[in-house]
Amino acid sequence: xxxxxxxxxxxxxxxxxxxxxxxxxxxxxxxxxxxxxxxxxxxxxxxxxxxxxxxxxxxxxxxxxxxxxxxxxxxxxxxxxxxxxxxxxxxxxxxxxxxxxxxxxxxxxxxxxxxxxxxxxxxxxxxxxxxxxxxxxxxxxxxxxxxxxxxxxxxxxxxxxxxxxxxxxxxxxxxxxxxxxxxxxxxxxxxxxxxxxxxxxxxxxxxxxxxxxxxxxxxxxxxxxxxxxxxxxxxxxxxxxxxxxxxxxxxxxxxxxxxxxxxxxxxxxxxxxxxxxxxxxxxxxxxxxxxxxxxxxxxxxxxxxxxxxxxxxxxxxxxxxxxxxxxxxxxxxxxxxxxxxxxxxxxxxxxxxxxxxxxxxxxxxxxxxxxxx
Numbered sequence: 001x002x003x004x005x006x007x008x009x010x011x012x013x014x015x016x017x018x019x020x021x022x023x024x025x026x027x028x029x030x031x032x033x034x035x036x037x038x039x040x041x042x043x044x045x046x047x048x049x050x051x052x053x054x055x056x057x058x059x060x061x062x063x064x065x066x067x068x069x070x071x072x073x074x075x076x077x078x079x080x081x082x083x084x085x086x087x088x089x090x091x092x093x094x095x096x097x098x099x100x101x102x103x104x105x106x107x108x109x110x111x112x113x114x115x116x117x118x119x120x121x122x123x124x125x126x127x128x129x130x131x132x133x134x135x136x137x138x139x140x141x142x143x144x145x146x147x148x149x150x151x152x153x154x155x156x157x158x159x160x161x162x163x164x165x166x167x168x169x170x171x172x173x174x175x176x177x178x179x180x181x182x183x184x185x186x187x188x189x190x191x192x193x194x195x196x197x198x199x200x201x202x203x204x205x206x207x208x209x210x211x212x213x214x215x216x217x218x219x220x221x222x223x224x225x226x227x228x229x230x231x232x233x234x235x236x237x238x239x240x241x242x243x244x245x246x247x248x249x250x251x252x253x254x255x256x257x258x259x260x261x262x263x264x265x266x267x268x269x270x271x272x273x274x275x276x277x278x279x280x281x282x283x284x285x286x287x288x289x290x291x292x293x294x295x296x297x298x299x300x301x302x303x304x305x306x307x308x309x310x311x312x313x314x315x316x317x318x319x320x321x322x323x324x325x326x327x328x329x330x331x332x333x334x335x336x337x338x339x340x341x342x343x344x345x346x347x348x349x350x351x352x353x354x355x356x357x358x359x360x361x362x363x364x365x366x367x368x369x370x371x372x373x
Contacts, residue, residue, distance in 0.1 A: 031239060033221045036228030036358035040154065046362070049119060050079050050139055055362050058112035060298060061158050061313070062102030064089060064216055067229050069106045072133070072367040077140075080133040081107060082367060091212045092203070092319045099288055101343060103134050110137070112150040120144035125288055134291070145150055149302040156301050157359070159310035161266070162273040163349030168309065173348070176278065179300035181335075185232050185348075186358020192277040196345065197268060199317035199327045204255065204264045206323045210336065214252045216356075228358030231370070271314060274347035276288040278311065285341040293343035300346075310351040318342055 043059060046052045054071050062068065070085040072080040083103055093099055096232070111121050120143030124136045173182045183189050203209045216230030218237040224232050233247075241247040251257045255264070280296055282289035297313075304311045317327045336342050 010332055017158075019135065026027060031221050031234065032370075033224040033228070033234060033358060034233075035225040035230070035358050036243075039359040039361055040356050042115070042362070043154065049114065049141075050077075051362065053110045053113040053119075053139075053367075054079070054118070054120060056113035056153060057106045057152060058362060058365060059107045060102070060105035061301060062105060063093060063098040063154075063358055064213065065229050066099065066102070066216075067365070068074070068099050068102060068236045070365055072368045072369050074136075074369060078136060078138045079248060080367075081110075081134045081135045081137065083202045088201060089212060091208045093299060094320055097285070097343075098315065098318075098319070100134070100287055100290040101294040102296060104291035105298040106292065106294075107135055107137070108295035108298045109177055109222060111144075112147045112153070114139060115144040116150055117156075118142055118146075125291060147297055149306065152302045152305040154276075155353070156305045157178045157271075157310070157354045158301070159312040159351055160346070161348065161351060162270045163275065163310065163351045165273075166275070166350055168276045172309065173306055175277065175303045176300055176309075176348075177313070179303060180278040180280045180346075182276060183280055184348070191276065192279070192345070193271060193274070195317050195327055195334075196271045196277075196347075197332050199263075199319075200267055200314065202323055202327065203238065203316045203319070206321075207320065209319075209323070210255075211253060214249050217249050217252065219247065219249070223360050228360055232358055245280050267314075270312060270347060274312070274349045276348035277348045278336055278344075278348050279342060280344040281336045281340045281342050283340050284339075285343075288345065289341070297344050304348065306351065309348060309351075312347040313344060314347055315345050318345060 039055070039058060043055045044052055046055050058067065058069065066087040068083045068213065070082040070084050072082065074080055081103070084301060085098060090095060090182065107123065111123075114121055118141065120140040122138040122140055126132065126134060127136050168184045170184070173184060176182050183192055213231060217226055217233050218224045218230050219233045219242050221234065224234055247259055252260050252263070254260060278300060280293050280300075282293055301311050316324065317331045320328065331342055331345070
């Protein structure tokens with residue numbers, strides 16, 4: 001997640017930022033956190049087949065960009081995938097449901113990347129229960145065919161801004177139907193828009209939930225390069241405001257702060273501008289269900305990219321903390337009435353492509369295996 005130019009201008013509270021044009025331009029050209037974005041360019045560059053697949057997998061969408069995955073090479077053909085509990089979101093994701101969905105995105109992208117080389121993956125989920133790896137995966141050469149959706153991996157983004165005004169026709173979203181329920185009828189979209197809007201305002205006004213996001217802000221190039229996860233606040237104006245003491249995590253905790261108001265308003269505008277919604281349910285809520293929901297969420301994103309569409313998750317209404325209980329019950333009563341679980345909710349529409357999101361390098365996501373030492 002990144003903060004937009006409009007949010008940044010909101011931080012000024014109506015004031016004016018003055019800088020010498022030449023100096024401002026030079027400074028602006030150096031603000032891209034290139035080191036944090038390098039994993040996108042390194043994807044696929046590893047000669048070892050498992051590492052090559054993992055280098056793509058770490059580009060998968062995941063909640064709050066926590067990147068909770070760790071990989072452990074075992075023997076010559078196996079990899080264990082773990083979820084790092086130090087990256088939990090204890091307030092907004094108390095049962096690690098959303099983080100497990102993120103693990104499902106990771107596992108399916110690893111599968112797709114391996115299939116590009118004709119390699120299949122034999123996957124065993126939670127072989128040692130909750131305290132062990134999420135999956136143990138054996139790579140089987142010659143056991144898979146390439147997945148056409150893989151062609152869109154490097155262009156996939158989780159959209160960050162408002163959407164264009166044009167509507168999404170039935171034919172445009174047909175490619176998404178295998179992966180989610182798609183709502184583009186104005187009346188159907190309005191019902192979900194109301195729930196998403198209400199849930200967003202509840203989260204913003206729940207101090208512990210808001211703090212959980214603010215604690216994950218990475219402000220400016222240096223912070224993003226040092227910790228390329230969480231919510232990236234990047235850009236020339238933000239860095240100048242931060243240097244001037246006008247933008248900080250402490251200030252963002254105050255909902256009366258112009259920057260906080262701007263951030264809340266921008267997400268509200270994105271929800272209100274989206275012409276369509278996507279929603280995923282499962283009949284139950286097991287860890288396997290959550291992993292499968294993640295795989296479908298990844299494919300949904302890639303299919304949307306292939307159709308020129310943008311997707312943005314807005315899953316606040318699905319979060320299991322007390323302040324959200326009423327909205328959580330409402331969306332489940334409406335869309336999963338037979339004791340199922342709504343796993344993901346997202347906005348759908350047309351929009352310009354947003355920048356890549358920072359990632360930790362593959363080397364930092366590897367778990368040592370003493371037997372391989």
